[in-house]
Each structure stands twice: as structure tokens, then as C-alpha cells.
Amino acid sequence: MAQRIYLDNAATSWPKPELVYDAADLFLRKLGAASGRGGYQNALEANRIVERTRRGIARLIGAGNSNQVAFTCSGTDSLNLAIQGILRPGDHVVTTHCEHNSVLRPLQAMQEMARVEISFVPCDEQGTVSPNAVREALRPETRLVAVIHASNVTGALQPVGEIGQILSKHQALLLVDAAQSLGHVPIDVHDFEIDLLAAPGHKGLLGPLGTGLLYIREGVEQHLRPLRLGGTGTQSNEDSQPDTLPEKYEAGNHNLPGLAGLAAAVEWLEARTIEQIHSRHMQMTEQLIDGLAAIDGIRIVGPRSTAQRTSVVSFAADGYDPQEFAVCLDVSAGVECRAGLHCAPRMHAALGSDRTGGLVRLSPGWSTTDEEIELALSAIATLAESLIKYPHG
Template sequence: MKVYLDNSATTYPKPEEVYTSVYNYMKNIGANPGRGGYANALEGDRIIFNCREALMSLFNFNSLENVIFTSNITQSLNIILKSIVKDGWHIITSSVEHNSVIRPLFSLKETKNIEVDILQCSKDGLINVDEFKKAIKPNTKLVVLNHASNVIGTIQPLEEIGKICKAHNIYFVIDSAQSAGAIPVDFSKLNCNALAFTGHKSLLGPQGIGGFLIDDDLNKEASPFIEGGTGSISQSTIQPDFLPDKFESGTLNAPGISGLLAGIKYIMNEGVSAIKEREMELCQQFIDGLSSIDSVEIYGFKDASLRTPTISINSSKINNAELGFILDREFGIMARTGLHCSPLAHQTIGTFPVGTLRFSIGPFNDKKDIDYALYAVNSILKRM
């Protein structure tokens, strides 16, 4: 038996439509969108356009040309941060961020005269809104936060934080890697200026496609980050300053975008809230089962409604790397061990430098998978 419980890294399996869509583009369309006036190239253009529209609908966004495609969310966050940050800015982030936020910010500190404050979260990974308010300075220009932790799933109070940012004229950038497709994400309600997304996690698309939504206010701060061919105003030696071309140099991953479109259509047909409800039930089942094992420590909230279905554990009987290895080798259970590219989060929850064993539930897991995973963990620990 094989059970995949590493959906926070990438969802698997994907809906059948996603596989079909990627293959169909490569086999039957093949052309480079935006680079030709013949039928296949125009069909590629239509797919790109339709995917931008689908993302607008999913995220309640209102500007088609402000939907930007990149290779992944790490590239998206780098483009946003490195194209907007100016000397003198004070930036606030949190102690549970992924390295795709922390590393660019630390890199910017080396090249620009900026301040970066890392807001300390609780041991459950939650931002204290009152402490956030106290951290704001007269020169605070940017807040960048994840919507949900990739280590313990904690969902942050971003609507409240977004309102505070708006009241103080602070730009607000959201990393939705762990939330988009898994829980409702509303650009308008979150009061953000940019929302970075990845296609291959809960949006159920293939790897190698991501992007971001950016409002006009933040776009005015941004300079082009990667320059090159756009298929537009090719006579000019200067990068276009209009969207999306300003940020979309080079060939887009059209097969990936086609697959992403299929994934979003699947999600919207199922309903994000319905997907969340099913995953939350499985998450609570798993947490309750793990809580009955004396040697297991579960990190983060024990109430599944306060988190995405990402569960990190350790056992006092065995190292998490060895436990993960045995689960895979003997039981066919695929989960992730280590620091999960988020060392500050592990410092926050007290698991640095050993990390955790992380299980993450996806839309195609079921109760039998959870029962089997609990049986496997119990069986291994009973021998120790």
C-alpha cells in the first residue's frame, strides 16, 4: 500500500484533467503564445487569457493584466521584493516565514539601507496583532507574511493585519503557498497589494508554474526585474512598462499554465470551502489519533479549524528522520522530515535544528489513509 502525505510540498495525485491538459498542449498545440498570429499560437493565447480570468475569479481580483505568471512562488516573491524595496524602508515579517521570504529580505539588507523586523510568533506559530501594531514605525513601508505556515499549518489573522496596513499606508504582500486552493483567499478582503501563488500545491497544477497578483499602487513602486523578449513592442530596446509584459520576459510555461487552468477549474467546481471542510475533518482525525500516543508531540494548534492540514510531530522514542524512513520503507507512507526550508519557524516552535516529521493531507486522501498512517506510526513506536 502507498499513501502520499506530503501535499504541502506538492499535491499528488492531480485531477485527471490536469494530466490531460498538459499533455494536450504539448501534443496538439505546442506553439509559443504571444509569439505568432497563426491558429495554434492564438489557441495558446486563449489558454493564458482563460487562466488569468480563472485566477481573478478564484482570488476575487479585478484586473486581468495585473495577473502575472512566473515559474514558481519563490520567483514571484523575489520579483516582488527585489523590484519594490527602496533605501530607508522598514519591513515587517514574521518568525514562521519560509526561506523564499527570509532569504530575499536578508539579501536586500546587504545591498540596501533597510530595516527588517522579524515579529516573534507564539509557539503555535500565531502572530500577535497587538505586537504587530507596536512594531510599526514611521518608515514602515512593507509587510510580507505567509497566509499559513508550511511547518504547522497555522492560519494567520491576515484580514485584520491587512486593515491595519491599509490604515497606515503600508504595502502588504502575502505568500499564499500553503493557502491558495486549500482555504478561501480573497484579495479584496485581505487588503493586500500583492498576492504570490504557486500552481503545484493546493491549486493542483503541475510543477514549474506560479505567479502573483499586484495592484496598481504597488506596481508603481516596481521596476522590471527580468528583462527580455515579451512579444510586444519588439522594436524597443527598453523593457515594456505595462502589465503583464513588465514582469513576463521570455517564454511562458504554456503547458504548465494549461494544467493550472484545469486544476483551478476542478477546485472551483468542487468549491474551496468544501475541500477545506473535508481536509479539516481528516486533519482533526489525524491529530486526535496522534494525541493518544504518549511519546508523540504535535506542534501547533490541536483544533483543525485553526490550521491547514499540515501536521508536524516528533517522538521521544526515535529521530524524525528515522521514523520517516521506516514509514516509507515498511509501510509505503510518504511524509517529509527535516526543517522544511523554514528554519526560523522551527526556532519558534522549539524544534531547531532537528526539525520535524511533517504529514500534509490533500484533497485525494481519505479516512482509510489516516487510519493506516496512525496504525503505522503506532506500530513503529511500540517496538522502540
């Protein structure tokens, strides 16, 4: 079989721990029942799977009451629910240049549809936002502050706890996009004073694609409109959507194979601890940064230190279009990575990398080996060297 070095875990994690496949397979083959609807044994078992997953996520983020965790189908879905569900006409929002299009586009739509005003806070060359800049952007009518926790371009971690502290004295709610941080670094929603935490289940959490979650701080649900309405298997005689959690936000059948896999993944993460996983990721990040820094024609963008980051490492290759470089890496050495603007156009504009078509991003995962990183570095060095020897044109 051809060599495959998967360094695109920031898009979705692969491979998953073996027991994630087993759990999804077991559900599909043996159980197969919908949750929250039937009263027969297998339907009750399906309920237990959903609730086990919910409790696992709640433990991981320190949520206390697991009903405050609603399942969605992706990080994007969770962010849409949070943004469109909270904002009202005329509201003001503070966000940052570091955000993903899954925050930027719903906000833009709210600006067009509901006259929502948006203030953008800049970031430094590492991709970090200053909590003071967030404080200065606040207005009495600010309803929401939407902040990415870890950049999907530079890997920089934002000072979310400090922003949470600032907001604890303000009426604005804090929405954290934890797409690149949950499963990578410890998160405690109470310590960080987070009101809404959106995350996919398929990236750092190591669950299957098609899973996502939104944590909703107790009381915030009173202001959070559901976007998807329909059958919940409860209060079926009522014309309107139940007001109780989590059904309010979970109309329609659950993605049970996905949630079964996610429950297994969360338990796998808990057994290893997030701290241990982060420490292994930082070893690989160091190896990547040291290796890339030694290659002529390669320029690393983002934090060099491992103190406040995740394992996303992006670089520019002099003279290469990033997409072209990534395709060459795949074809020449089976290195799979993501190049371009990474759905974060403002971030690339802030870093200046938008002018050259973005960057090449490497994102190792729990099962990446040192040897795979060395092979990837050597393929990058060969490509960079070939351009020095044989420049285009």
C-alpha cells in the same frame, strides 16, 4: 505495486485531478505553440490558454482585473519578484518568525545589498502572529510587511485580514505568502486589503510544478521593478521592458503545459468550491490529530482545533530523529512525508523543535482517503512503540 501513501502535499500536490494531466498532454501533443508571439491559429489558441488561466486565478482571489496577475515559475519566484522588486535602499520591512526561506533569504540579501532593515514579529506556540505586534513593529519608513498566510510547519492561519486593516492606514504594502493557503481556504485580496499575493500553482491549486503567480494590486506596479527582462512579443522596437501588465513581469516564453494544467485545475477547484475542499481537509486533519494524540511517544505541535488552520499536521516522535522517522515510515509502510526544518528555521526555533532536528510533517491532499490516514497512523504507532520496546543505543 508497492503501497504508496502520499502525505507530502504541502511540498507539492499529488496526484492532480485527471483533467490537469489531460490539459498538459493535449497542449504538448497537439498545440505546442508559443503564446503572445505568432498570429497563426494555434498561437492564438496558446494565448487563450494563458488568458483563461489568468482569469481563473483572478476569479479565485477576487482580483477583478486579471492583468494584475503575473505568472512566475514558483512560489519562490513570486516572492523574490515582490521583495526585490519593491524594496529600495534604507527601507524598513516587518516580517514574522513563521516565514519560509523564500521570504527570509531574499530579505536577508536585501539587508546585505541595500541596507534594508528587518523587524521580526514573534509567534505563539501555535505559530500564530498577533496583529497588534505587527502594528507595534511599524515605523514611518516601513515599506513592506511580509506575512505567511498559513504556516507550512503548524498549519496555523495568520490573521491576514486584520493585518490588512491595520496597514490600510499606513503607507506600507502588505505582501502575503499564500503558498500553503491558496486552494485551501477562501482568499479575497480586496477583503484582506492585500497589495501583493504570492503563490505557487503546484500546491493547493493542484496545477503542475513550474507554475506560480503574483497578484499586484492596481497601482502597485508603478513601484514594482521587474526582475526578469527580455522578449515579451510586444513593443519589440523598444529598448526597454514594456511598462504594461502583465508583460512587464513575464519576459520569455510561458510555461504553457504548466499553465494549461493550471487552468484545468482552477476550474476543477471552482466546480467543487474551496469551502468544500477545506471541509474535507479538516475531516482528515481531525482524524490525524485524534489518531496521533492517542499514540504514546508522539507530540503534536501546532493548533489542535480545526478552527483556524490548514491540513498540515506536524509532530515530534520521542527519541527519534525526525528524518530517520520519516525514512522508516516510507520503508515500512510507503508513507511519504517531509521531515526536518521545512525551510522555516526561525519557526522551528520559535517552537523549540530546531534543537531536535525539526519535526515530521504530514500533509494530506484532496484524494487522500480515510483508510490511507488509518494506515499511516498505524505505521506511526508501530514505529513509536518499537522505540519504547527497543530504545536506541
